[in-house]
Amino acid sequence: MTRPFVNWARNVRSAPRAWAAPSNEADVAALVQETRARGGRLRVCGSRHSWSPIAASDDVQVELTGLSDVVSVDVDRQTVTVQGGCTLRTLNEALGRHGLAMPILGSITEQAIAGAVATGTHGSSLRHGNLASLIQGLRLVDGRGEVVEIGPDDPRLPGARVHLGALGVITQVTLGVDRAFGLIETRTRWPLDEAADALATLAATHEYVKVWWLPPCDDVLVTTYRRTNELVARSRVEAAWERVANATVFPALLGAGGVIPTLIPSIMRLVDRVHFLPGTRAGQSAEMFTLVMPPRHQETELAFDAAHAGEALRAMRDLVRASGVRLDFLSELRFVKGDESWMSPAYGRDTCQLGMYATHSPDIPRAFAAFRELGRAWDARPHWGKSFETTPEEIDALYPRAADFRALAADLDPDRVFRNPFVDSILGAP
Ligand SMILES: Cc1cc2nc3c(=O)[nH]c(=O)nc-3n(C[C@H](O)[C@H](O)[C@H](O)COP(=O)(O)OP(=O)(O)OC[C@H]3O[C@@H](n4cnc5c(N)ncnc54)[C@H](O)[C@@H]3O)c2cc1C
Structure with a gap:
């Protein structure tokens, strides 16, 4: 039996007929020709870090570890x-x-x-x-x-x-x-409503800014970053503590919430008090942008028009409180500059990407579905790498260049070698 495809979050599995690991471009070309000739399908996976089934194949699953230089x-x-x-x-x-x-x-x-x-x-x-x-x-x-x-x-x-x-x-x-540049990070706590009111100004005045919220708490943590040309290095002790916390303390706390879901809101309030603390720190950009690998969890995420950032954050909070769903991980609001990439969630507009995350909560399906429904009222676009369900008609309404992308795909891949059920659900099946 061949090895199954399993993603990082373990919410997507498939049973490829075969795995292939070409070591150069000529091998890739031969593999595609061979797959096409027998009417097969292939899907490349990167590091399998998507929550959506976008990378999964049930025919040939390709790894590009041999083309990784x-x-x-x-x-x-x-x-x-x-x-x-x-x-x-x-x-x-x-x-x-x-x-x-x-x-x-x-x-x-x-x-x-x-x-x-x-x-x-x-x-x-x-x-x-x-x-x-x-x-x-x-x-x-x-x-x-x-x-x-x-x-x-x-x-x-x-x-x-x-x-x-x-x-x-x-x-x-x-x-x-x-x-190369360094970054000075500043974390401040805000009441959620005040942060929502200030989001447009925060995003306009800081080169980098993100907001974390632990549902159902009242405050959020706003993190901003300022560039510095000074040579700065992140504290090793702090980074080591984060690794230990993410590998042991948080999984243990979150696991307790998984066993007794009624504990989840109290656990979130505890983490909010002990972990979401104001402060500053500095380091080189790559180490400041990124986090120690978090505990395994599930994510869905929507891209709203940035002009609606504050309202979207409030709407998410209100949805969580009104529905009573228990979310046992942070929710995150980030910004992305508008671009021209046809299938980019930021196509043609500055966006605010709002992510709802959870680990073991039994309420995940209900919470994610309600969030997606909320997004529909705001013309929010899904993050392709996170959990969501959609139809080609919805995608056409949300992505003005979807038809051009479909035509480009048909031109480059006339026999649909690079399709899987997930891509069919976005671009349409034959
Ligand atoms: C812990 C964690 C943190 C994350 N943080 C962020 C974040 O901060 N911001 C954010 O936007 N997303 C984030 N993500 C989501 C992640 O960045 C995306 O899902 C990303 O696409 C995963 O990349 P991957 O290499 O694992 O690709 P996969 O998930 O394996 O594949 C993604 C897609 O790329 C295709 N693909 C891969 N390689 C090739 C290739 N060589 N040729 C053709 N197609 C290819 C696959 O077929 C598939 O369609 C996070 C995910 C995790 C698990």
């Missing part, structure tokens, strides 16, 4: 070229060695670059777009098994950035990056 770093032009399977961690390390850094990152660096951009992975800033917005060019093996280069002036580039794994096997990506 840094190809070149151009310090003068501030660009880096990496293979599709290169992890963000490897990318950051290479940039650091050359005095460069990603201008924006999400919370972790486990993802492969092609996997991260596929779903619109983002950090939090109204001055920077998601990671896909940094792409200046890429190479892929299309559904005929041919290598396609998409350069900076290619009209297909805005379609290929947030690619959903539906256009081909991405073998190489070139990104624009920054000179």
Whole structure:
């Protein structure tokens, strides 16, 4: 029996017929040609860190661990070229060695670059777009098994950035990056309503800002970051404590809530009091943007128009309180600058991405469904890498360039080699 596909959060499983790990582009091309010739399907997985079943295959499951190197770093032009399977961690390390850094990152660096951009992975800033917005060019093996280069002036580039794994096997990506910089982080506690009122100003005046809320508490933790060119390093003791807390203390607390769900609100209030503390700290950008790996949990996330950030945060709080759902992890509000990528949740508008997270709560299905329903009233777009359900009609209404993306996918992959049921649910089945 072949190894099953299981994602990080363990909420997605599939039974691939076979696994493949090509070690160069020619092997990828041969694999695609062979799969196409027998009318099969293949899906590449990055680091399997999506909550949605976007990466899962029930035919051929491809891993790109053999195509995971840094190809070149151009310090003068501030660009880096990496293979599709290169992890963000490897990318950051290479940039650091050359005095460069990603201008924006999400919370972790486990993802492969092609996997991260596929779903619109983002950090939090109204001055920077998601990671896909940094792409200046890429190479892929299309559904005929041919290598396609998409350069900076290619009209297909805005379609290929947030690619959903539906256009081909991405073998190489070139990104624009920054000179290395440090960040000074400042954490402050706010009553949720006051933070909601101040969100527009906070997002406009800080290059990076994010908000954490532990339902059903009254306050939120607002974290802002300011650049510094001074050489700063994060305290090792603090980082070690975070690792221990995330590996032992939080899972134990959250586990107790899983066994006795009535304890969940009290556990959240306790964590709020002892962990959501004001303060400052500093370090190099990559270590400040990212967190120690959190305990295993489930996530759903919606991209609202940034103009509605405060109302959306309040609406989420009101939904949780009115429905009585118990959420046993933080909820998070982040910003993403609007962009031109056809399938980006930030397409054409600055967005506020609001994430609802939970670990063991029995209320997860009810809470996520209610949140999704709330998003419908606000034309909120789903995060492709997180749990959600949708229809092609809904996607057409939310993404003005969805038809162009479908046409690009049909052009690059006429025999639908790169489809799976999840992509069919977005783009439509034959
Ligand atoms: C703990 C945790 C923290 C997270 N933090 C954030 C965050 O801060 N911000 C955020 O926006 N998201 C976040 N995410 C979500 C995550 O960034 C996305 O789901 C991302 O897409 C996962 O990347 P991956 O490499 O694991 O790709 P996978 O989940 O394995 O795959 C994602 C998609 O990429 C495709 N793909 C991968 N490689 C290739 C390739 N070479 N060619 C073609 N298609 C390919 C797959 O087919 C699939 O469609 C987090 C996830 C976890 C588990």
